[in-house]
Amino acid sequence: MIDWLDDGNLDFPPSAQALGADSDAPGLLAAGGDLSPQRLLAAYSRGIFPWYGAGQPPLWWAPDPRMVLQTENFKLARSLRKTLAHFRRSASCEIRIDSALPEVLSACAGAPREGQAGTWILPEMQAAYLEWAKQSGAVHSIETWIDGELVGGLYGVNIGRMFFGESMFMRRSDASKIALAALVCLCRKHGINWIDCQQNTGHLASLGAAEVPREAFEAHVREAVAEPGPSSWTYHPALWALLDQD
Numbered sequence: 500m501i502d503w504l505d506d507g508n509l510d511f512p513p514s515a516q517a518l519g520a521d522s523d524a525p526g527l528l529a530a531g532g533d534l535s536p537q538r539l540l541a542a543y544s545r546g547i548f549p550w551y552g553a554g555q556p557p558l559w560w561a562p563d564p565r566m567v568l569q570t571e572n573f574k575l576a577r578s579l580r581k582t583l584a585h586f587r588r589s590a591s592c593e594i595r596i597d598s599a600l601p602e603v604l605s606a607c608a609g610a611p612r613e614g615q616a617g618t619w620i621l622p623e624m625q626a627a628y629l630e631w632a633k634q635s636g637a638v639h640s641i642e643t644w645i646d647g648e649l650v651g652g653l654y655g656v657n658i659g660r661m662f663f664g665e666s667m668f669m670r671r672s673d674a675s676k677i678a679l680a681a682l683v684c685l686c687r688k689h690g691i692n693w694i695d696c697q698q699n700t701g702h703l704a705s706l707g708a709a710e711v712p713r714e715a716f717e718a719h720v721r722e723a724v725a726e727p728g729p730s731s732w733t734y735h736p737a738l739w740a741l742l743d744q745d
Contacts, residue, residue, distance in 0.1 A: 504532030504559070509541040514561035514713060526562030533557070534627035536634045543656050543663055546713075546720040548697060550619050563713035566696040566703055568664075573683045574707035575742065582673045583680060587739050594681040594734045595642040600632060601625070603640040603652045607666035620666060628654070628665075639732050641682045643674040650674040653682065655694075657732070661723035662686055663695040679706065684738040689729040693719055 502512045517528040528547060532538055534557060542548060542559060551558040575583070586592045608620035632638035642652040651674020653667040662682070669675040686694060695716075696708045 501527055502529045504529050504557075506533045508532075509538050511542060511545060511547055511559065514545070514547070514563075514717060517561045517563065520563075526560045527558060528561045529559040530556050532559075534624060536627075536631040536637075539627065539631055539656075540635070540637070540658070543658055544720070544724050546695070546717045548663065548665075549624065550697075551621075552619055553621060560697075561713065562698060564699075564710035565713055565716040566699045566708050567711050567716060568683075568694040568696055568703065568706065568708040570683050570686045570692055570694065572707040572709070573680070573742075574705065575680070576705070579673060579676055579680070583677060583739070583742070586677055587736065589645075591646045593644050594678070594736075595644055596685075596732045596734050597632075597640055599642055599649055599652075600638065600640040600654065601629060602649060603642060603654050603668070604628060606649075606652070606668040606670075607654060609668070631656075636732075641678040641685070641734075643669075643671075643677045643681075645671065645674075652678045655682075657691075657728055659724040659728045660689065660691045660726040661693060661695070661720055662691050664697070676706070680742060681734060681738070684741045685729075685732065685734065687741045688738060690726075691723070691728075693723065695720075 512529055514528060517526050518524050547559050547561050549557050550560050604620060604625045628638045637656050637658060639657055640652055640654045643650050650671040651669035653675060655665045656663040667675040696703045699710055
C-alpha cells in the first residue's frame with residue numbers, strides 16, 4: 500500500500516517504501532497531492548519525480564535502480580560526432596536555451612517514452628512546469644534550431660549542481676541528441692556531474708547512461724542540490740570544445 504498525499508503536506512514517505520521489483524509498478528512511492536512548485540521542489544530535491552497518465556491522480560516515483568548519465572561517460576558515436584561537426588560549422592544551426600519552453604513541453608508530450616503509448620506530459624503537468632520555471636527558473640529547455648526552426652530538444656530541472664532530465668523530442672535526425680550533447684557541455688561547465696535519466700532505455704544506454712542503486716543516487720542528489728548552481732543558463736558555441744576531450 501502506498502501513501503496518499505494531502506495538498507497541504509509537502510512531506511514524502513521514505514523512498515524505501517516504494518513498491519519493489521516484484522510489483523506491477525516498481526518504484527511507485529506515493530499518490531495524490533498537487534503539482535505546485537513547492538511540492539515539485541520538495542520531490543526533486545529528494546530524487547522523486549511525478550509520472551502518471553490521463554484519469555490518474557499524480558503518482559510519485561523513486562525507482563531502484565536509477566538511470567543516470569554521468570557527464571564524463573557521455574558517448575559520442577562516430578555518426579553523431581560527424582553530425583555535430585557539421586552543426587558546429589553551420590551558421591544556420593544553433594543551440595538556444597529557454598527560448599521556447601512551452602513549445603518544447605508540447606513537443607515532448609507528443610513523443611511518448613520508449614516502449615509506451617500515449618503521453619504522460621499532460622496539460623496540467625505542462626502548466627505546472629511552466630509555473631515552476633516562472634517562479635524560480637528551475638525548469639530549462641535545451642533547443643536545437645536549424646534555419647530558424649525548432650527541430651529538437653529536451654527539458655529538465657536544475658537544482659544546485661544536479662540536472663534532472665525529463666523528456667526529449669526530435670523533428671530531424673539526431674536533433675535531440677545534439678541538444679543532449681549541448682546539455683552535457685553546459686553541465687561540464689557548471690560542475691554538474693550527473694544527469695538523472697529516471698528509467699533505463701536502450702537509447703539512453705547507447706549514449707553512456709547506466710543504472711546506479713537508489714541509495715547511491717539519493718546520496719549524490721543530497722549533496723548536489725545543496726551546492727550553488729549556475730547563476731544563468733546560456734549557451735555559447737565555444738562550449739562545444741568541452742566535447743573535444745572525449
